[in-house]
Amino acid sequence: MxxxxxxxxxGELQHLLSxxxxxxxxxxxxxxxxxxxxxxxxxxxxxxxxxRGKSVFNxxxxxxxxxxxxxxxxxxxLSADVINLNIAVSSQTKGESLLDTVANLSAMQADIFVVRHxxxxxxxxxxxxxxxxxxxxxxxxxxHAHPTQGLLxxxxxxxxxxxxxxxxxxxxxxxxHSRVARSLIHGLTTLGTPEVRVIAPQTLLxxxxxxxxxxxxxxxxxxxxxxxAIVMLRLQSERMKGALLPSAQEYxxxxxxxxxxxxxxxxxxxxxHPGPMNRGVEIDSSVADGPHSVILPxxxxxxxxxxxxxxxxxx
Amino acid sequence: xxLAIRNAxxxxxxxxxxxxxxxxxxxxxxxxxxxxxxxxxxxxxxVVCPGFVDIAARxxxxxxxxxxxxxxxxxxxxxxxxxxxxxxxxxDPPLDEPGLVDMLRRRAKALSRARVYPIGALTVKLEGxxxxxxxxxxxxxxxxxxxxxxxxxxxxxxxxxxxxAATFGFRVWLRPEDAWLRKGGVAHDGEVAxxxxxxxIPSFAETIALASALELVRATGARxxxxxxxxxxxxxMIRIAKREGLAVTCDVAIHHxxxxxxxxxxxxxxxxxxxxxxxxxxxxxxxxxxxxxxIDCVCSDHTPVDDDGKHLPFAEAEPGATGLELxxxxxxxxxxxxxxxxxxxxxxxxxxxAEVLGVTTGRLAPGAPADVTVFDPNATFRVSPQTLRSQGKxxxxxxxxxxxxxxxxxxxxxxVYEG
Numbered sequence: 001m002x003x004x005x006x007x008x009x010x011g012e013l014q015h016l017l018s019x020x021x022x023x024x025x026x027x028x029x030x031x032x033x034x035x036x037x038x039x040x041x042x043x044x045x046x047x048x049x050x051x052r053g054k055s056v057f058n059x060x061x062x063x064x065x066x067x068x069x070x071x072x073x074x075x076x077x078l079s080a081d082v083i084n085l086n087i088a089v090s091s092q093t094k095g096e097s098l099l100d101t102v103a104n105l106s107a108m109q110a111d112i113f114v115v116r117h118x119x120x121x122x123x124x125x126x127x128x129x130x131x132x133x134x135x136x137x138x139x140x141x142x143x144h145a146h147p148t149q150g151l152l153x154x155x156x157x158x159x160x161x162x163x164x165x166x167x168x169x170x171x172x173x174x175x176x177h178s179r180v181a182r183s184l185i186h187g188l189t190t191l192g193t194p195e196v197r198v199i200a201p202q203t204l205l206x207x208x209x210x211x212x213x214x215x216x217x218x219x220x221x222x223x224x225x226x227x228x229a230i231v232m233l234r235l236q237s238e239r240m241k242g243a244l245l246p247s248a249q250e251y252x253x254x255x256x257x258x259x260x261x262x263x264x265x266x267x268x269x270x271x272x273h274p275g276p277m278n279r280g281v282e283i284d285s286s287v288a289d290g291p292h293s294v295i296l297p298x299x300x301x302x303x304x305x306x307x308x309x310x311x312x313x314x315x
Numbered sequence: 316x317x318l319a320i321r322n323a324x325x326x327x328x329x330x331x332x333x334x335x336x337x338x339x340x341x342x343x344x345x346x347x348x349x350x351x352x353x354x355x356x357x358x359x360x361x362v363v364c365p366g367f368v369d370i371a372a373r374x375x376x377x378x379x380x381x382x383x384x385x386x387x388x389x390x391x392x393x394x395x396x397x398x399x400x401x402x403x404x405x406x407d408p409p410l411d412e413p414g415l416v417d418m419l420r421r422r423a424k425a426l427s428r429a430r431v432y433p434i435g436a437l438t439v440k441l442e443g444x445x446x447x448x449x450x451x452x453x454x455x456x457x458x459x460x461x462x463x464x465x466x467x468x469x470x471x472x473x474x475x476x477x478x479x480a481a482t483f484g485f486r487v488w489l490r491p492e493d494a495w496l497r498k499g500g501v502a503h504d505g506e507v508a509x510x511x512x513x514x515x516i517p518s519f520a521e522t523i524a525l526a527s528a529l530e531l532v533r534a535t536g537a538r539x540x541x542x543x544x545x546x547x548x549x550x551x552m553i554r555i556a557k558r559e560g561l562a563v564t565c566d567v568a569i570h571h572x573x574x575x576x577x578x579x580x581x582x583x584x585x586x587x588x589x590x591x592x593x594x595x596x597x598x599x600x601x602x603x604x605x606x607x608x609x610i611d612c613v614c615s616d617h618t619p620v621d622d623d624g625k626h627l628p629f630a631e632a633e634p635g636a637t638g639l640e641l642x643x644x645x646x647x648x649x650x651x652x653x654x655x656x657x658x659x660x661x662x663x664x665x666x667x668x669a670e671v672l673g674v675t676t677g678r679l680a681p682g683a684p685a686d687v688t689v690f691d692p693n694a695t696f697r698v699s700p701q702t703l704r705s706q707g708k709x710x711x712x713x714x715x716x717x718x719x720x721x722x723x724x725x726x727x728x729x730x731v732y733e734g
Contacts, residue, residue, distance in 0.1 A: 005581055020510065099626055119628030120512040121582030142630070144512030182512060206509035207517070 005127055013312050015127045015136040018145040020186040027190055031155055033308035034301065040077065041303055050311045051080035054111040058084045060139070061098075061117040066275060067139050067149075070299070071114045074306035080112070102126050110134055111314050120144035120179075135313040137306075143177050148309055149274050150183025152302040154191065156294055157229050159301065160270050164188065168195040170223055170265075171214075172255060173233030173282055174204045176244075180274045181233055182212070189213040199223035200255065203244040220255050227265040232257055232273045235282050248281045258284045262292060270294045316728055317341045319349050320689065323358035327365065328662030329678035338363055340685040343728035347681040354730075358689055361722055364661050365677045366398025366429075366686035368668035370566060371542065372617035372639055374431070375706075376422070377415065378407025383619035383706040385419075388639065389428035391705035393732035395615075395640035396688035396721040398429050399669070399676050404436040405463035411436035411447045413455035420456045428731050430686070432458045432672060434488060437476050443467035443494075446476055449485050458673060459540065461488035464589045464634075468494035470527060477537035486673065489528055490542040491549065492590065496520035501630045503545075503593040507576040513630060516591050522548040529556055532563060540671055541565035543616060545590035547600030554609045564671050565609075567601045568616035569638055569645045574598065574711055584625045584632035585711040588616075605663060606653050612668035613649070615642040619707025637707035641698065643690060644717035657692070689723040696720055 004021045008014040013026055040048055056075040058068050068084065075082045087101060102113065112135045115123045120142030127136040140146040161167055169188055175181045175198050188196045189212070198209060199217045210216060217223030224230065235251060245251050257271065271283075271292045279285050288295060318340040325336040339346040372392065375383040392400055402419075404410035410419070416433045423431035435457030439445040442465075449460055460480060467473045480487045497520045502508040504515025525541065529552065532539050544550060544567050553565050570588055575598045579586045586592055604610040618635025625632050638645075642664055650660025669677025676686045695718045700708035724732035 097623065097626070098628070117628065119630050121630075122628040124582050125584075125626070125628055142512050142628075143514075179512060182510070207504045207515055208506040208509055211506040212510065 005124060016147050016309050016313060017123050017127060017136065017138045018186070019147045019150045019183045019190065020145070022190065024190050027151070027154065027187060030151055030305065030308050030312065031158060033312060034155055034304040037304040037307040038301065041300070046077050047079055048077065049079045050315050051075065051078035054080045054314055055109060056080045056082050056112045056114060056310065057105050057110045058082065058114045059087055059105070059116070060085065061087045061115070061122070062140070064116055064140070067116065070302050071139060071306055074303050075310060077303070078307055078311055080310070098122065098125065099129055102129060106130060106134060112137060112310055114139050116140045118142055137309055137313065140179055143179055143182070145183045146179040147183050148302070148306050149180050150187045151309070152298055152305040153184045153231060153272060153274070154187045155301045155305050156272060156298050157270070160294060161228055164191040164193045167193050167228045168197065168226055169193055169229045169231065170197040170199055170227045171231045171233065172199040172220065172223070172257065174235050174239060175200050175209060175233065176204045176206050177236070178233050184231060185212050185214055197223050197227070201245070220261060221264055224261055224264040227269055230257065230262070230265060230269055230271050232271065232282050234274065234276065235278060252281055256280070256282055256284060257287050259286050259290065262287055272298055275299070317350055317353045318356065318725070318728065319352040319354070320356045320358050320363050320687070323361060323363035323689070325363050325679065326658050326661055327679040328658045329666035329680070331658050333656065333658045338679065338687065340687070340725065340728050343685050345679055345681050345683050345685050356689065356723060361689050361691050362657065363687060363689050365665040365679055366688045366724065366726065367396050367642060367664045368672055368674070368677050369397045369400040369615050369617065369639065369642055369664070370612060370668050370672055371568070371614040372397070372400040372402055373405070373619065374402050375619055376406060376419065382621045382624070385422050385426060387704065387706040388617070388619065389423065389426050391639045391703070392429040393724040393726070394704045394721060394734065396643050396690055396724050397639055398686035398688065398724060398726045399432065399672065399674060400429055401432040401434050401458065401672055403434050403461060403463040405441060405465070409436045409441045410434070410457070411439050411441070413448070413451045416452055416455040416457055427729070429726060430676070432674070434458065435460045437462050437487060438467065438472065441465040443469060443472055446479055449480060450483060453485060459486035459488050461542070462490070464490060466490070466492045466494040466497070466524060473528070474531055474535070477531050477535040477539070481535045481537040484538070486538045486540060488540045488542050490590070491521050491525035491528055493520045493524040496523065501587065501591070502579065503576045503591045505576055505594055507579055511579065511582060518546040518548055518593065518597070521546045521590065522552060525549050525552055529561065529563070532561060539563050543568050543571070543590055544601060544610060545571055545593050545597060547597045550600045550604040550609055554604070557609065564611040566612045566614050566671065567605055567610050569613055569642055570616065570636060570711060571598060572602050572605065572613060572649045573645060578711055579629070582629040583711065584627060584629050585636060585709050585713065587629055587632045587634050588636060589634040602649060602653065605649070606655060611671050613646055613663045614668070615639050617705070617707070619705055620709050625709045636710045637703060637705045638710065639705055640703055641710065641712055641717070643721065644719035645712070647692060647719045648717065685725060685728040687725040688721060690719060690721045692719055694718065694720040
């Protein structure tokens with residue numbers, strides 16, 4: 001197998017494409033750097049000059065508001081110039097190839113490409129074709145990875161629970177289609193979390209998921225027992241079409257997080273969700289808005305984490 | 316033209332012969348005696364064997380000339396020592412009309428390179444709904460009928476197609492894959508696809524389709540050849556079917572003998588293949604099955620794809636890899652890994668493949684057509700776009716150092732390639 005394409009010869013972060021394969025030390029460095037930026041985002045002047053004069057191109061081949069906005073805010077707080085390209089509705093429909101689009105933007109002197117694409121692996125393809133001074137940050141590719149989301153989840157867990165080496169974390173829902181789940185699983189196992197659980201019906205779990213280092217539960221009540229952190233995944237409504245699930249109602253009954261089920265976890269368990277939430281499908285409002293929920297702090301930490309990643313690859 | 320090849324290591328896999336000797340060719344046939352000789356080839360240190368029979372090589376004509384042309388691919392074939400090849404019907408339009416088949420054969424013949432055996436479409440436009448005019452296609456030169464990589468979803472159509480083909484004794488080549496179970500998949504449904512977030516094609520997409528097809532073979536008596544097995548399960552099923560006395564044959568693509576899902580690495584689109592590369596266990600079962608003869612022959616499954624088709628995210632990339640020029644070296648590599656005598660390895664791309672195809676080449680017997688390949692088993696080369704003559708430059712084996720270089724290719728008594 002080739003050298004990890006995310007690291008340069010010195011072993012430093014050149015691109016952020018996936019959490020898988022990143023050494024523990026780099027993950028910790030990202031989390032510590034993010035910690036220092038959380039302070040910045042709370043100041044009255046929320047800017048540092050680390051990326052002054054650099055250009056960040058947000059290349060979203062798949063529509064997204066939330067992730068794109070947080071990347072934009074993060075880049076602006078680093079004093080970079082941000083260009084948003086909603087490619088889903090421009091050049092792709094004109095038939096321009098992915099690599100042609102990137103080559104054109106590269107000619108406009110980009111420093112960082114933040115890429116969201118519906119196809120797993122697309123950011124790897126781009127990273128293998130950009131110039132040495134250009135950096136690619138994966139903002140979500142197909143079902144494969146969403147490393148900045150995974151990192152902000154790690155940040156959140158560390159913020160509330162400190163030490164990963166004593167935790168039980170449960171990830172609940174559509175793991176099959178989830179890039180968030182894959183990134184978080186790799187992050188948690190790399191940082192030494194002793195027990196990572198996935199809770200879902202067989203139809204929403206990929207083949208051989210145990211090989212990622214997780215324990216599989218089909219019964220949510222059993223899987224929630226003694227958990228320190230609970231990560232709910234978003235259930236897309238189209239999952240009902242492919243014969244994966246009978247209905248949202250039945251899903252909620254079996255795998256929706258309610259206060260009653262939450263009580264099975266540790267009393268100080270935190271509840272996370274990558275957003276956007278489907279209330280009443282995967283999570284009950286009383287939990288989403290309740291005392292265990294850290295869903296909004298996740299969003300705040302997300303900006304600091306993205307600042308950390310961009311400053312590390314291009315700073 | 317009378318040809319003498321002297322000082323050769325003569326290998327005739329059909330008889331198991333492997334020894335020093337001379338080979339004579341007269342009037343396009345293997346000859347028992349030298350007679351008056353027009354040209355002598357000194358084959359010292361070289362192996363002389365029947366020309367290779369590749370039962371799956373896409374020439375991309377008609378319809379995909381931007382990916383490859385008959386000229387480029389026929390050059391690649393003879394450079395790879397391939398003297399006979401069968402081309403699947405998935406051209407554009409597909410080979411479902413006698414006129415198309417006729418034109419392809421005439422174009423190929425005019426180039427005077429390898430012999431081309433078209434495989435006709437089993438159903439119109441390969442859509443799996445209506446039967447093609449098989450008798451007329453056979454008259455035009457089709458040696459078998461297949462769906463290429465487009466499975467027939469409707470099992471009633473498959474049943475009728477096998478009944479009809481059986482009526483006239485036509486051979487049917489099927490790649491066993493369930494149309495529904497493979498839907499949306501791009502990689503083996505296993506650990507690697509799970510890690511990379513690629514939609515999977517489960518192994519039972521192959522074994523379920525194979526089980527149905529075997530039942531239909533029992534019911535109809537059709538002569539069926541199964542193409543491109545990719546799973547250990549399928550090898551086991553064919554082993555049992557053959558033991559039972561069912562007249563079925565099967566093949567494996569050269570890639571699946573050497574590679575597995577792990578070779579996808581970081582989304583290497585050269586490994587985007589149909590069927591997908593599966594687990595190491597599957598690969599080992601295929602390699603063993605070919606050795607034991609459960610799998611009859613190995614083919615290149617040559618599929619030229621242009622850069623635009625491969626410079627894409629894995630799932631969007633076009634399946635297929637170039638292979639005509641790698642058939643020999645990769646067959647040798649397989650034989651060496653399994654410590655087989657050279658004659659036994661070569662049988663899988665000569666005599667056994669010719670039997671599947673139903674042709675009389677693939678042997679060195681006096682009177683047989685003089686299709687002969689002379690190669691150096693020890694000469695190595697590095698696989699790169701520059702070393703490949705095919706217009707298709709994409710292969711997972713790029714960068715590999717492989718042994719086995721073709722020196723002469725002789726078709727119908729004429730030297731068509733010298734390397």
